[in-house]
Amino acid sequence: MNPTNELRKLVDAMLDGSIETAELARLEQLITGDETAMDYYLAMAGQEGLMMRALSADSSGAKRSHPSRGWWMGAAAVAAAVVVAFVVWRPVAGPVEADGGWASVTDQVDVVWKGEPVGTDVDAGGRLIEIESGLLEITHASGTRLLIEGPAGYEVTGENAGRFVHGKLVAEVPPGAEGFTVDCPDGQVVDFGTEFAIEADPSKGMMEVGVFRGEVKVRPSADDGEPVPLYTGHAVRLPGKVESPLRSIPFDQQRFVRRAPSRELPWYFEGSSQPLEWDVSHLVWSSGEKLAVLKWMSGPDALVLHRMELLLDGEVVARDEHPCSVGELSSTLANVYHLAIPDGGWRRGEWTLRAWPGEMRGDARSEGILMLEDASVAEASMGDFVGVWEYVHDGVVYRRTFRGDGTCLLQFDGKPTPYFENARWGVREGILEVRFDASETVERHLLRDADSLVFINQPYRNARRVE
Amino acid sequence: MNPDPKPEPMLEDSASAREVAALIRGLQPTLTEFAAGLLGGADGADDVVQETNLFLWERRADYEPGSDFRAWALRVARFKVMAARRDVARERRLRFSDETLERLAARAEERAGGAERRLKALGGCLGRIRLQDRRLLEWKYARRGSLTELADAVGESANAIHKKISRLRMALRQCVEKALSQNP
Numbered sequence: 001m002n003p004t005n006e007l008r009k010l011v012d013a014m015l016d017g018s019i020e021t022a023e024l025a026r027l028e029q030l031i032t033g034d035e036t037a038m039d040y041y042l043a044m045a046g047q048e049g050l051m052m053r054a055l056s057a058d059s060s061g062a063k064r065s066h067p068s069r070g071w072w073m074g075a076a077a078v079a080a081a082v083v084v085a086f087v088v089w090r091p092v093a094g095p096v097e098a099d100g101g102w103a104s105v106t107d108q109v110d111v112v113w114k115g116e117p118v119g120t121d122v123d124a125g126g127r128l129i130e131i132e133s134g135l136l137e138i139t140h141a142s143g144t145r146l147l148i149e150g151p152a153g154y155e156v157t158g159e160n161a162g163r164f165v166h167g168k169l170v171a172e173v174p175p176g177a178e179g180f181t182v183d184c185p186d187g188q189v190v191d192f193g194t195e196f197a198i199e200a201d202p203s204k205g206m207m208e209v210g211v212f213r214g215e216v217k218v219r220p221s222a223d224d225g226e227p228v229p230l231y232t233g234h235a236v237r238l239p240g241k242v243e244s245p246l247r248s249i250p251f252d253q254q255r256f257v258r259r260a261p262s263r264e265l266p267w268y269f270e271g272s273s274q275p276l277e278w279d280v281s282h283l284v285w286s287s288g289e290k291l292a293v294l295k296w297m298s299g300p301d302a303l304v305l306h307r308m309e310l311l312l313d314g315e316v317v318a319r320d321e322h323p324c325s326v327g328e329l330s331s332t333l334a335n336v337y338h339l340a341i342p343d344g345g346w347r348r349g350e351w352t353l354r355a356w357p358g359e360m361r362g363d364a365r366s367e368g369i370l371m372l373e374d375a376s377v378a379e380a381s382m383g384d385f386v387g388v389w390e391y392v393h394d395g396v397v398y399r400r401t402f403r404g405d406g407t408c409l410l411q412f413d414g415k416p417t418p419y420f421e422n423a424r425w426g427v428r429e430g431i432l433e434v435r436f437d438a439s440e441t442v443e444r445h446l447l448r449d450a451d452s453l454v455f456i457n458q459p460y461r462n463a464r465r466v467e
Numbered sequence: 468m469n470p471d472p473k474p475e476p477m478l479e480d481s482a483s484a485r486e487v488a489a490l491i492r493g494l495q496p497t498l499t500e501f502a503a504g505l506l507g508g509a510d511g512a513d514d515v516v517q518e519t520n521l522f523l524w525e526r527r528a529d530y531e532p533g534s535d536f537r538a539w540a541l542r543v544a545r546f547k548v549m550a551a552r553r554d555v556a557r558e559r560r561l562r563f564s565d566e567t568l569e570r571l572a573a574r575a576e577e578r579a580g581g582a583e584r585r586l587k588a589l590g591g592c593l594g595r596i597r598l599q600d601r602r603l604l605e606w607k608y609a610r611r612g613s614l615t616e617l618a619d620a621v622g623e624s625a626n627a628i629h630k631k632i633s634r635l636r637m638a639l640r641q642c643v644e645k646a647l648s649q650n651p
Contacts, residue, residue: 046499050586
């Protein structure tokens with residue numbers, strides 16, 4: 001049947017989601033009054049539904065030779081950039097910045113604290129923050145961001161100032177925060193809008209400063225003269241207590257970790273039984289147990305694993321063997337692997353995580369992430385989860401409220417929903433579980449840190465604490 | 468208050484579970500067409516299909532081998548569409564009235580056979596369209612990209628892009644019908 005122009009326009013508007021009330025009434029009138037009109041509508045809507053599946057199943061277009069750089073390619077790149085920028089920058093719980101105090105702990109990876117752990121807000125006032133190992137990100141109220149690699153000690157002494165006792169530190173000073181000052185055992189470094197690194201080991205009388213980009217000024221303690229400027233790519237060793245000039249040295253940039261690494265490692269499965277591997281050198285900083293959580297996000301097929309291994313410089317140091325399946329009709333089974341590095345087994349090196357898929361048919365496809373978490377998440381208790389958590393999925397802002405009495409609430413875009421009405425939540429081995437009366441499905445979350453809630457068996461982004 | 472601890476479910480490998488999984492998998496195109504028809508387009512259809520899958524899987528013990536699995540699956544999908552519509556908070560578009568929905572569901576059930584063949588034919592037709600048209604469809608359907616943003620980026624009006632989509636929809640439908648009539 002060839003539709004009338006009117007029917008065609010109305011069906012297009014319906015499928016595009018742009019139909020208006022009066023048009024919808026007219027469309028309903030047309031399709032309920034005429035079976036061929038209804039069949040036309042159902043054929044078009046059905047085709048609309050199948051389109052994504054057909055586009056991903058048929059690869060002939062993608063494999064055509066030499067796609068020209070036509071109008072679409074550049075345009076789509078621009079549009080994609082717009083979309084990506086929008087998605088990435090849509091704040092979930094406000095930007096991660098220090099508020100209230102002089103600085104905040106904004107990230108930590110595999111940190112082993114020396115003494116009492118530091119909470120999110122860091123008050124100035126003489127408290128030395130000390131870690132045995134791991135990576136600690138501290139963001140000053142000025143916007144200056146520090147990434148400190150343990151063993152290390154640092155003290156916040158002002159909104160844009162600190163004292164670095166020992167360890168490795170990389171500072172990134174954004175525009176507006178110029179003048180960030182850090183006092184070290186052998187001298188003082190003042191920044192002029194830049195990214196720079198310091199390594200200090202007072203027991204060896206060693207302190208070095210290097211500049212990734214921009215400019216800093218260095219004033220050795222032993223020298224009462226003018227501070228010395230240092231520019232991009234330069235590094236110096238400070239003379240300590242001895243009166244001698246600064247000495248230029250090669251700047252070995254690889255020694256420093258400049259960004260807090262993502263714990264979320266992407267995987268793309270295409271049916272091969274070859275192992276999947278990820279470089280986790282910047283995520284593993286100590287012995288003990290780590291959790292590897294496999295999460296499916298999209299794709300029609302399941303990823304089935306039978307073994308997970310952690311390797312140091314190519315040698316297996318930890319292994320967990322059991323079947324795991326994610327993505328089978330969007331369900332998740334046994335997707336947490338426990339990997340224990342024996343005491344004394346950690347050293348700096350190339351750490352690799354390796355996952356062994358089971359036998360699959362050759363054209364399977366799915367994708368998702370692998371999350372590597374500290375085993376300390378298993379210590380979380382109910383009180384740690386109580387609060388309001390927010391996340392964005394497919395453009396909708398969701399809020400989950402977990403109350404101390406075991407009840408919970410789910411909201412979409414600020415409006416309450418009945419989804420969690422009969423649900424109860426509790427904590428088992430550090431994992432929050434939401435159970436529903438009418439379903440065997442259990443939703444699981446783990447607490448990455450005080451303000452980050454991770455979905456273990458749902459394909460959603462992490463939630464941030466908002467209350 | 469902790470819920471009763473339950474052991475992690477084991478990977479199931481019984482013959483009946485495998486049969487149900489295969490049945491569900493085989494019904495994916497049918498369920499997708501059905502959900503899109505009732506919802507008025509692709510938006511939300513995937514969610515309905517996923518929820519239907521999950522429901523069928525959880526209730527797999529209720530399935531009696533030899534009974535009409537498809538009819539059951541479509542009933543579940545219909546129920547899931549109704550539930551999705553009731554969830555007004557997520558509604559960002561107009562949906563059909565209950566009465567129209569009932570009639571659409573009845574007709575869609577009658578037409579439900581052959582979705583797999585339509586999907587295959589659609590894939591074949593997509594392989595024959597112009598590359599820039601295919602990219603446009605990928606933008607809209609696979610990436611769920613905004614047509615307004617695409618229009619801005621390529622310097623065309625949103626209306627012109629919508630018209631292109633409309634022409635492609637119609638051309639693909641005709642191509643699919645032709646393919647099916649030649650290989651019935």
